Amino acid sequence: MNTVISPRQDPTARSFLELRDLKIHFPTDDGVVKSVDGLTFSLERGKTLGIVGESGSGKSVSSLGILGIYHRGNAKVSGEIWLDGQELVGASPETVRGLRGKRMAMIFQDPLSAMHPYYTVGDQIIEAYRVHHKVSKKVARKHAIDLLARVGIPQPDRRVDDYPHQFSGGMRQRAMIAMALSCDPELLIADEPTTALDVTVQAQILDLMRDLQQEFNSALIIITHDLGVTAELADDVLVMYGGKCIEYGTATEIFENPEHPYTWGLLGSMPRLDQPVTERLLPIKGTPPSLINVPSGCAFHPRCAFDGRTDGASDTVVPELQLTGTSGHRVRCHMPAHVRQQIWLNEIKPTLEGTGGLAVADMSALPSASEEHSEETA
Amino acid sequence: MVTFFIRRTIGAALMLFVVSISTFLIFFGLPRLAGATPETFAARYLSRTADAHAQQVFAEKLGFYDPLWLQYWNWIKAVFVGTDYDYGTGIEHCAAPCFGYSFRTNHAVWDDLVDRLPVTVSLTVGASILWLLTGVAVGVLSALRKGSFFDRAAMTGALAGVSLPPYFTGLMFLYFFSYQFDLTAPGGTYVNFTDDPGEWAYSLILPWITLAMLNAAAYARFTRAGMLDTMGEDFIRTARAKGLHERVVVTKHGLRAALTPIITIFGLDVGLLLGGAILTESTFGLKGLGYFAIDAINKQDFPQIMGVTMFAAFFVVVANLIVDMLYAVVDPRVRLS
Numbered sequence: 001m002n003t004v005i006s007p008r009q010d011p012t013a014r015s016f017l018e019l020r021d022l023k024i025h026f027p028t029d030d031g032v033v034k035s036v037d038g039l040t041f042s043l044e045r046g047k048t049l050g051i052v053g054e055s056g057s058g059k060s061v062s063s064l065g066i067l068g069i070y071h072r073g074n075a076k077v078s079g080e081i082w083l084d085g086q087e088l089v090g091a092s093p094e095t096v097r098g099l100r101g102k103r104m105a106m107i108f109q110d111p112l113s114a115m116h117p118y119y120t121v122g123d124q125i126i127e128a129y130r131v132h133h134k135v136s137k138k139v140a141r142k143h144a145i146d147l148l149a150r151v152g153i154p155q156p157d158r159r160v161d162d163y164p165h166q167f168s169g170g171m172r173q174r175a176m177i178a179m180a181l182s183c184d185p186e187l188l189i190a191d192e193p194t195t196a197l198d199v200t201v202q203a204q205i206l207d208l209m210r211d212l213q214q215e216f217n218s219a220l221i222i223i224t225h226d227l228g229v230t231a232e233l234a235d236d237v238l239v240m241y242g243g244k245c246i247e248y249g250t251a252t253e254i255f256e257n258p259e260h261p262y263t264w265g266l267l268g269s270m271p272r273l274d275q276p277v278t279e280r281l282l283p284i285k286g287t288p289p290s291l292i293n294v295p296s297g298c299a300f301h302p303r304c305a306f307d308g309r310t311d312g313a314s315d316t317v318v319p320e321l322q323l324t325g326t327s328g329h330r331v332r333c334h335m336p337a338h339v340r341q342q343i344w345l346n347e348i349k350p351t352l353e354g355t356g357g358l359a360v361a362d363m364s365a366l367p368s369a370s371e372e373h374s375e376e377t378a
Numbered sequence: 379m380v381t382f383f384i385r386r387t388i389g390a391a392l393m394l395f396v397v398s399i400s401t402f403l404i405f406f407g408l409p410r411l412a413g414a415t416p417e418t419f420a421a422r423y424l425s426r427t428a429d430a431h432a433q434q435v436f437a438e439k440l441g442f443y444d445p446l447w448l449q450y451w452n453w454i455k456a457v458f459v460g461t462d463y464d465y466g467t468g469i470e471h472c473a474a475p476c477f478g479y480s481f482r483t484n485h486a487v488w489d490d491l492v493d494r495l496p497v498t499v500s501l502t503v504g505a506s507i508l509w510l511l512t513g514v515a516v517g518v519l520s521a522l523r524k525g526s527f528f529d530r531a532a533m534t535g536a537l538a539g540v541s542l543p544p545y546f547t548g549l550m551f552l553y554f555f556s557y558q559f560d561l562t563a564p565g566g567t568y569v570n571f572t573d574d575p576g577e578w579a580y581s582l583i584l585p586w587i588t589l590a591m592l593n594a595a596a597y598a599r600f601t602r603a604g605m606l607d608t609m610g611e612d613f614i615r616t617a618r619a620k621g622l623h624e625r626v627v628v629t630k631h632g633l634r635a636a637l638t639p640i641i642t643i644f645g646l647d648v649g650l651l652l653g654g655a656i657l658t659e660s661t662f663g664l665k666g667l668g669y670f671a672i673d674a675i676n677k678q679d680f681p682q683i684m685g686v687t688m689f690a691a692f693f694v695v696v697a698n699l700i701v702d703m704l705y706a707v708v709d710p711r712v713r714l715s
């Protein structure tokens with residue numbers, strides 16, 4: 001186990017944000033949904049972590065888990081979450097509530113449904129500010145207008161009284177960002193902040209987020225299906241599959257020397273490795289795994305073209321997240337590192353560069369796509 | 379916003395117009411198709427012994443020989459400006475709003491209606507407050523503790539509440555609480571609020587509970603479903619992510635959204651009841667509009683039936699109008715469209 005997890009063995013010297021073996025399981029009538037199953041990573045202020053993975057891989061649950069939204073209720077949360085030296089999983093719900101929105105905030109995917117339809121944009125920002133700051137309504141309103149101006153909403157003193165449905169999609173996302181920033185959070189999590197927007201607006205929002213992060217020096221986690229967004233913003237990248245991290249490293253490493261077959265599949269859906277992406281991820285052949293009956297061994301093996309090269313280990317033994325190379329690059333795969341690197345260099349990379357995308361050919365040579373694992377509902 | 383209100387008000391007026399035409403046709407148009415003549419209409423106002431000539435004279439005086447549209451016009455005109463009835467023995471003035479006179483008692487229908495109204499209003503107001511508060515409270519708690527013992531007990535109780543008719547629960551209540559334990563007023567008691575508020579409430583408590591039980595059950599189920607829906611919405615997740623207290627998340631964000639459709643049915647239910655809670659009024663012998671309507675129908679007293687029908691229709695249409703406007707106030711998305 002020691003080789004596996006934490007980048008830091010010294011428990012006193014922690015990063016600003018540190019997750020250790022975070023697990024979030026939901027007991028349901030059909031069985032336990034292991035939405036997040038042992039997630040470990042760390043993040044410093046001023047840095048950006050990109051979390052990528054298919055739908056249902058546990059990205060949103062992880063981020064809501066960090067915010068402590070699952071503290072109450074029927075979820076089983078275990079592991080550790082350290083925020084600036086304070087452990088959150090064991091902390092009281094009231095303590096975590098006090099941090100939520102103040103020191104850590106979240107930007108949601110669909111700002112129309114994520115904002116309350118019956119309250120004005122201004123009221124919703126004011127509410128977010130006043131729950132953590134004892135100020136008058138007037139002061140809070142002034143603050144809300146300033147924030148709206150900061151995120152680039154024209155005539156903020158008038159738009160502050162508009163309802164969310166009176167905003168355009170891009171404006172709503174800006175307002176959502178303003179709301180998240182209302183208390184100058186040190187940790188900002190953006191869950192697919194641009195998925196609902198059209199391409200030009202996407203670019204503007206990403207620019208805005210980059211600027212704001214530099215201005216506030218916050219730690220940023222950006223969750224997305226879209227590797228292009230990750231390539232633009234992230235310092236580090238974490239690839240999730242079936243509730244687990246299957247590859248983790250600096251953005252350069254992940255984009256230039258990816259070692260996990262699933263990551264290769266994701267990269268195959270990018271139009272060009274070195275260019276900003278405007279297209280959505282093309283699905284990798286097969287369906288995402290059930291989080292109730294996770295496939296034995298490597299969760300990816302029903303869809304993996306290379307599971308034959310591991311002497312059967314892929315089907316039976318869960319691979320560990322192991323260091324490879326330097327600079328903290330980790331991969332969860334049974335194939336030896338030099339084999340993976342060779343496959344990447346000789347078999348995968350040329351096809352990606354050659355076709356400029358759609359290079360999932362290798363993946364489609366797969367054994368039958370796993371229908372039996374497809375009962376998962378989103 | 380203003381044009382929205384004006385539009386809705388005009389719509390409501392049109393609705394009442396349609397109801398009035400239908401009511402009129404049912405009582406004065408359809409019988410003609412079935413062979414009724416002006417004389418048979420007139421006969422209703424006269425004693426059984428009146429001869430054919432007397433009937434003709436009377437039919438003439440009451441305008442039963444006029445074309446239907448004119449009769450309708452006179453009927454409506456009476457409602458707005460009043461009218462004079464010439465019975466031969468002298469002219470009687472019926473002041474607006476005039477719905478004519480009862481066949482049997484010769485009382486002005488409008489006066490009777492106004493007489494009965496306080497009973498029905500008292501019953502409705504008390505019961506509706508009771509069922510709204512209990513129904514919503516139980517529904518919210520059930521939703522928040524979904525699957526708990528409380529939830530299951532409440533929803534089973536609600537099912538029973540919806541399925542038991544008020545004449546059954548009402549009679550059981552009367553039997554036990556009024557006659558066995560002597561805790562509450564016996565059936566048929568009613569004291570005016572202005573005479574003695576305490577006695578008023580005492581005399582109405584059983585009817586209130588009976589009527590409220592029926593609706594509280596439905597409202598509890600409805601609120602529970604709405605709350606479960608709403609608490610799964612994205613904006614609830616956002617509210618939590620802001621660090622709001624759970625109490626604020628539930629009330630300001632959850633309940634606010636879940637209550638909107640409940641306001642709608644509440645308004646309509648109240649409007650409907652103001653036209654008379656027939657079963658409850660009959661069970662407790664309360665002489666309200668429902669009782670009045672049943673009585674009028676049994677006795678075939680057309681002016682009374684028409685009067686109470688229009689009265690009830692008026693409440694329903696006005697309730698609809700108020701609900702529409704409330705909705706626009708509550709939901710900003712309606713306001714603009």
Ligand SMILES: Nc1ncnc2c1ncn2[C@@H]1O[C@H](COP(=O)(O)OP(=O)(O)OP(=O)(O)O)[C@@H](O)[C@H]1O
Pocket residue numbers: 026028033035053054055056057058059060061062225291376377378
């Ligand atoms: N409250 C819950 N109870 C049971 N299962 C849940 C709950 N919340 C989430 N899940 C399950 O956890 C899994 C992971 O969901 P999550 O929303 O994290 O996926 P995601 O990676 O964010 O996907 P997407 O890209 O579609 O947003 C899903 O299969 C979902 O059904």
Ligand code: SF4
Pocket residue numbers: 260261262298299300301302304305306307310314319332333334335
């Ligand atoms: S462990 Fe086996 S199945 Fe899993 S990714 Fe590696 S090669 Fe594929």
Ligand SMILES: [Mg+2]
Pocket residue numbers: 059060061191
């Ligand atoms: Mg998600």
